[in-house]
Amino acid sequence: xxxxxxxxxxxxxxxxxxxxxxxxxxxxxxxxxxxxxxxxxxxxxxxxxxxxxxxxxxxxxxxxxxxxxxxxxxxxxxxxxxxxxxxxxxxxxxxxxxxxxxxxxxxxxxxxxxxxxxxxxxxxxxxxxxxxxxxxxxxxxxxxxxxxxxxxxxxxxxxxxxxxxxxxxxxxxxxxxxxxxxxxxxxxxxxxxxxxxxxxxxxxxxxxxxxxxxxxxxxxxxxxxxxxxxxxxxxxxxxxxxxxxx
Amino acid sequence: xxxxxxxxxxxxxxxxxxxxxxxxxxxxxxxxxxxxxxxxxxxxxxxxxxxxxxxxxxxxxxxxxxxxxxxxxxxxxxxxxxxxxxxxxxxxxxxxxxxxxxxxxxxxxxxxxxxxxxxxxxxxxxxxxxxxxxxxxxxxxxxxxxxxxxxxxxxxxxxxxxxxxxxxxxxxxxxxxxxxxxxxxxxxxxxxxxxxxxxxxxxxxxxxxxxxxxxxxxxxxxxxxxxxxxxxxxxxxxxxxxxxxxxxxxxxxxxxxxxxxxxxxxxxxxxxxxxxxxxxxxxxxxxxxxxxxxxxxxxxxxxxxxxxxxxxxxxxxxxxxxxxxxxxxxxxxxxxxxxxxxxxxxxxxxxxx
Ligand SMILES: Cc1ncc(C[n+]2csc(CCOP(=O)(O)OP(=O)(O)O)c2C)c(N)n1
Numbered sequence: 001x002x003x004x005x006x007x008x009x010x011x012x013x014x015x016x017x018x019x020x021x022x023x024x025x026x027x028x029x030x031x032x033x034x035x036x037x038x039x040x041x042x043x044x045x046x047x048x049x050x051x052x053x054x055x056x057x058x059x060x061x062x063x064x065x066x067x068x069x070x071x072x073x074x075x076x077x078x079x080x081x082x083x084x085x086x087x088x089x090x091x092x093x094x095x096x097x098x099x100x101x102x103x104x105x106x107x108x109x110x111x112x113x114x115x116x117x118x119x120x121x122x123x124x125x126x127x128x129x130x131x132x133x134x135x136x137x138x139x140x141x142x143x144x145x146x147x148x149x150x151x152x153x154x155x156x157x158x159x160x161x162x163x164x165x166x167x168x169x170x171x172x173x174x175x176x177x178x179x180x181x182x183x184x185x186x187x188x189x190x191x192x193x194x195x196x197x198x199x200x201x202x203x204x205x206x207x208x209x210x211x212x213x214x215x216x217x218x219x220x221x222x223x224x225x226x227x228x229x230x231x232x233x234x235x236x237x238x239x240x241x242x243x244x245x246x
Numbered sequence: 247x248x249x250x251x252x253x254x255x256x257x258x259x260x261x262x263x264x265x266x267x268x269x270x271x272x273x274x275x276x277x278x279x280x281x282x283x284x285x286x287x288x289x290x291x292x293x294x295x296x297x298x299x300x301x302x303x304x305x306x307x308x309x310x311x312x313x314x315x316x317x318x319x320x321x322x323x324x325x326x327x328x329x330x331x332x333x334x335x336x337x338x339x340x341x342x343x344x345x346x347x348x349x350x351x352x353x354x355x356x357x358x359x360x361x362x363x364x365x366x367x368x369x370x371x372x373x374x375x376x377x378x379x380x381x382x383x384x385x386x387x388x389x390x391x392x393x394x395x396x397x398x399x400x401x402x403x404x405x406x407x408x409x410x411x412x413x414x415x416x417x418x419x420x421x422x423x424x425x426x427x428x429x430x431x432x433x434x435x436x437x438x439x440x441x442x443x444x445x446x447x448x449x450x451x452x453x454x455x456x457x458x459x460x461x462x463x464x465x466x467x468x469x470x471x472x473x474x475x476x477x478x479x480x481x482x483x484x485x486x487x488x489x490x491x492x493x494x495x496x497x498x499x500x501x502x503x504x505x506x507x508x509x510x511x512x513x514x515x516x517x518x519x520x521x522x523x524x525x526x527x528x529x530x531x532x533x534x535x536x537x538x539x540x541x542x543x544x545x546x547x548x549x550x551x552x553x554x555x556x557x558x559x560x561x562x563x564x565x566x567x568x569x570x571x572x573x574x575x576x577x578x579x580x581x582x583x584x585x586x587x588x589x590x591x592x593x594x595x596x597x598x599x
Contacts, residue, residue: 051326069326069357071301100273100300101273129276132283145274146286147283147286147287
């Protein structure tokens with residue numbers, strides 16, 4: 001019989017990823033781990049983890065990891081890559097981490113065109129701390145610090161990081177995908193492959209945003225979350241490739 | 247007055263509102279999340295404002311700006327967040343702006359753990375930021391005191407025009423207890439801030455400049471001396487502590503905050519077994535209650551014990567500095583989120599009788 005699917009060779013056989021059922025982080029991890037395997041990068045990889053649910057997969061991913069302070073992954077990844085160009089550097093961050101407390105580091109690493117791959121999990125809330133409003137929370141979506149829902153007047157509109165970063169000169173590849181169904185997951189896999197290849201070839205900065213669900217804090221079943229993404233989240237965060245410099 | 251069964255973080259938040267706090271800015275961090283969550287809904291009900299900053303730095307500077315206009319303001323966080331707030335705390339102190347800071351502390355250093363610890367003692371008491379200043383620091387031991395001290399902190403802050411730092415921990419923040427909440431203050435009764443708030447012109451029409459920049463060393467030194475004089479006044483007038491069965495004690499346990507509450511149970515157990523032991527609980531951490539230790543009869547005290555949830559110890563340095571070598575001081579310490587236990591204190595004392 002032909003084997004058509006296999007777990008990523010280097011990931012742990014004993015540790016789970018540690019994520020809630022339906023969470024996008026687990027899928028995202030599988031996708032970038034697959035890309036590392038495909039390009040045979042595991043032994044060169046340095047993974048910069050955020051503060052947030054992102055880092056929960058530390059024991060599972062089984063590549064060398066450095067845990068950043070909340071929001072500072074962009075700075076840490078920049079400097080590691082500069083001083084250790086032989087390393088393959090991924091900065092993996094949530095939306096509180098990358099788009100709230102770490103906005104400055106995010107934008108400046110992108111603007112300098114650092115040769116790093118940024119994977120950005122947009123789950124429209126602060127997951128780890130229990131569902132507070134994030135810069136990416138939908139208008140009208142409730143959060144523990146916006147109990148009657150996010151309002152345009154009070155909180156501003158959801159922050160579109162991919163579009164912002166695509167306006168900068170230096171980034172080479174900037175795209176947004178979603179992880180709520182098989183079709184979108186396959187597209188996301190292709191995008192991540194592309195972003196990874198770019199760093200392998202030494203061509204510069206890439207940014208892949210992944211729309212993810214957070215059933216625990218959205219207080220919805222995974223199926224309801226997938227509908228919510230289709231009906232609401234993708235209206236605020238259209239999918240697409242915003243920059244692809246050949 | 248009515249009693250409520252309420253979680254520490256929510257008691258802190260409600261007490262702030264009742265003290266007249268009308269502005270809060272903060273950023274999520276465990277184990278204090280219920281403070282901003284509660285205030286996000288509660289402050290608008292009383293005409294106040296809540297802002298979730300994009301970081302702790304933004305949040306503390308929101309408080310800096312609003313508190314400088316004379317509106318009672320508060321921020322809260324835990325260790326990693328206080329690392330970022332330090333710049334703003336320095337500006338509050340340098341700008342002589344009253345504000346209340348609540349640290350629901352956890353294990354460290356760095357991200358550490360989300361469990362209760364007392365590892366932010368140095369940071370709160372001795373060095374909230376570079377620049378050589380102090381905050382008035384007060385440490386509750388239970389939910390009732392957390393509410394009472396936060397309430398009072400606004401008055402202390404106004405009286406001295408200083409940041410007041412309430413050093414709690416994750417145990418106090420997350421425990422539910424029966425609490426008598428303080429009464430709702432009428433904003434009209436609060437002391438006038440017209441003499442100092444920067445968004446008011448002077449009576450002669452001249453502008454007010456609130457800047458912490460000093461063009462000359464002499465001017466900075468003058469201000470430093472004024473601040474030092476204020477700290478001396480605190481040491482003279484504001485030291486606060488609790489003594490429990492100290493009068494005839496041959497052994498003294500000292501602790502603050504949650505550790506003191508645990509240590510008190512140990513003292514009770516030991517007393518029941520006939521051990522002459524007492525407790526000194528520091529309530530203000532700055533000013534440190536040196537007088538409590540100065541007035542001890544060291545001819546009678548055989549040994550002292552210092553309990554805290556921090557390894558290496560931090561509180562113990564201030565105790566040593568107050569005891570001045572007149573007694574041996576035996577540390578009893580847990581750290582990183584491991585909670586001190588009554589049995590540990592009992593055992594440590596018994597081993598040293
Ligand atoms: C300086 C600092 N502030 C706050 C926190 C608390 N904190 C831990 S995780 C987190 C947010 C995580 O949200 P996000 O980045 O969106 O990632 P998610 O968990 O949703 O994947 C926060 C605020 C911290 N650890 N350090």
